[in-house]
Amino acid sequence: MSFSATEPTRGTKWFAGIAVVLYAIITLIPLLWIVATGFKSPADSISYPPVVVFEPSLEGYVNLFTARTRATEDMLEAAGPAVTWYDKITRNRGTIISGPSRYGERFMNSIIIGFGSTLLCMILGTAAAYAFSRFKVPLKDDLLFFILSTRMMPPIAVAIPIFLMFRNLGLNDTHLGMILLYTAVNLSLSVWLLKGFIDEIPIEYEEAALIDGYTRFQAFYKVVLPQAATGIASTAIFCLIFAWNEYAFAVLLTSGTAQTAPPFIPTIIGTSGKDWPAVAAGATIFLVPVMVFTILLRKHLLRGITFGAVRK
C-alpha cells in the first residue's frame, strides 16, 4: 500500500463529498422554499405547520403581474365569462384583472440598470486596470488605495449627499443616475480585480504584438483582452450581482420611472393583504437573470477565482 502526500485518500474524498452536498442542501433550502412558495395558494403559504406537499397554483404569478379590483355583479356581467386561465384564477377570488402590474417595468429597470452599469464598469475598469498594470502612473499606489478606500464606507453613509447631488443634477429617479451610481460603487472592485488579472498576463505578449507591427491599442484589443476574458467575466459577475441586489440606494433614489425590482417586491405585500405567493413569485423571477448570467460564465468564474494561484 502506498501513500501519496498530495493525493487524498478514499475516505477523505467521501467525507469531502458529503460535506459539500450537505452545504449545498443547507444553502439551497431557503431558495427552494421561495420557489415553492411562489406556487402555493395564499392559504398554503401561511399554514402552520408549513406544508411541503401542496397543490401547485399559479395564483402568485398571476397576482404578481396583474392589478386587480374587487368585482361587483355588474362588472362581472359586463366582462362576460372568464376566457383565459388567469381570468379564471382571479374570478375564483372575486376579483377581475384591471390591468398589468408594475412588476414588468421594474424588472426591465433592473435589467437596464444592472447590465448597463456592469457594462460601463467593465469598460472603464479594464481601461483603468490596464493603465495601472502597464504604465507608469504618478502616485500609482496612492491612487489605487484611494480607489479601494471608496469601498470601505457603508453606502448609507453617503446616501444623503448623493441624494442631494442627484436632485440638483436632475438624476433622481433616472436610469442614467442609477447606472452611474452603481458603476461608481463597483469600479473600485473591478479595477482591483482586473488589475490582478492583467498583471498575470506576461507583458511579452503585448511586446510581441508591438514588434509584429500592431499599435499599442491593437495589442491591447487583440492580445490582452482575449487573455483577460476570464478575469473580465468573473469581475462582471460580481458587479452584476451587486447592482442587481442593491436595495438601499434604490429605495432612496428611485420611486417611479427608474425603480428597480428590489424596492418594488416588498411593496407587493401591502397592496392586497399579505400576498406571500406573489412576493415569492417576484423573488423567483428576479433570481433568473443573474442565475442565467452566472451559469453562462461559470467556467470563467471558476477559473477566475483560482486564477493566479499557481504560477504556470
Place this chain on the structure above:
Amino acid sequence: MAQIRIENVRKDFGSFNAVKSSTFTIEDGEFFMLLGPSGCGKTTTLRMMAGLELPTSGEIYIDGEEVGQKPASQRDIAFVFQMFALYPHMNVGRNISYPLLCQGMPKAQVRKKVGEIAEILGITKILKKPVSGLSGGDRQRVALGRAIVRDPKAFFMDEPLGALDAEFREHMSEELRALHDRMNATTVYVTHDQLEAMQMGDKIVVMNHGSVEQFGVPQEIYEWPATKFVAQFIGSPCMNFLEFKGKVAGGQASVQLDNAVFKIPELLDGASGDLTFGVRPEHVHLDDAGSYRGKVVATEYLGTTQIITLDTPNGQIKAREASLKNVAVGEQTGLRFDARTVTIFDASTGRALRSHANQGVLTHG
C-alpha cells in the same frame, strides 16, 4: 537585411543607470552576441534596439536610418522572447501568420508563406494545433517561425534557449545557427552563457555594469581580453590571475614572479603598483624543470583533459593538462607558461596593458 549601429546609447531607469554610453556596429548578416552576467544591461540594450525601451540618449541606426525614438512597430524587426510569448489564444499557424495579417497581406499569400516557413522549420504537422500543448522545442520553432515569416531587417533574440533543457539547447543552438547561415540575416542574440556566445557568434560584445567591456570576434576576445572582467567571464575555467607588485615599462618583454623570470609579449604600455599576470589554464604547463614552484591542491578529471588546481606564491591557479598525465594531490611541481599568450593587467583599473601581441585586438575594440 541591415547593418545596425549603436552610438553613445544610454539608458536610465529613474536614478539607476542601466546602460552607459555604448557604441558598436553590427554588420549586415552578422550573428552578433550580447554577452554578460545578469543585470549587465545586455537585455536593455537589445530592447532599445528593438524599440521596446527608448534610449535616454544616443542614436540607433538600422539600415542607415535613425530609429532611436521610434516605436517597435515601425522598425521592421523581429524579436524572439525567452519565454517565446506565443499568443496563447491562437493556434500555431495563426501565431506565425499574425505579423503578416498586420501588414494586410492577402489570405492566400499568407497561407503560402506560412506553409513555406513551416516547411523550413519542420513544423508543418503541428500548424493546426494550439500552442499550449507544444513541447519547448516546438514552441521555440514556432517563435522563430513568427520571426522569420515576414523577412524583417533584423532578428533580435533574448536568451531564446534559456527556457529549454540542457540536452535540447545543444540541438536547438545548432538549428538556430544553421537557420542563420541559410537566411543570412542580421541577428542580435542576448545570452549570459559564454559557451553559447563563442559557439554561435560571429562577433561578441561583452558587457558588465552597463558598459561595453570588449567587442570583437570570439577568438580575439578569448585570447586577448581587454579587461580582467572579460578574462574571468570567458573560458571555463577562467583565465588565471597571478597578482604581483612591481613596475613594467613599454618595450619590456619579461616580468619577475617570485624568484622566476617569465617571458611575455613585448609591452607597449607601462604601469606600476598592483599588476596581474594573466594566463589561460591551457597555457599553464606542469614542468619539473621550472624554477617557479606550485603545490597541487586538487585535480578534476574531465575525460580528455584534467584541471589541476595549484597553490603558487602569487595565488591559486588552474592548469589544463592531458588526462594521461599522472598528477597526485600534494605534489610539488615546477610551472611553465606559454610566453606568447600572456596578458598583463593593471590591477587598479582592471584593463589589459597593450603589447605587441594584443594591440591589434585592443585598438579596434
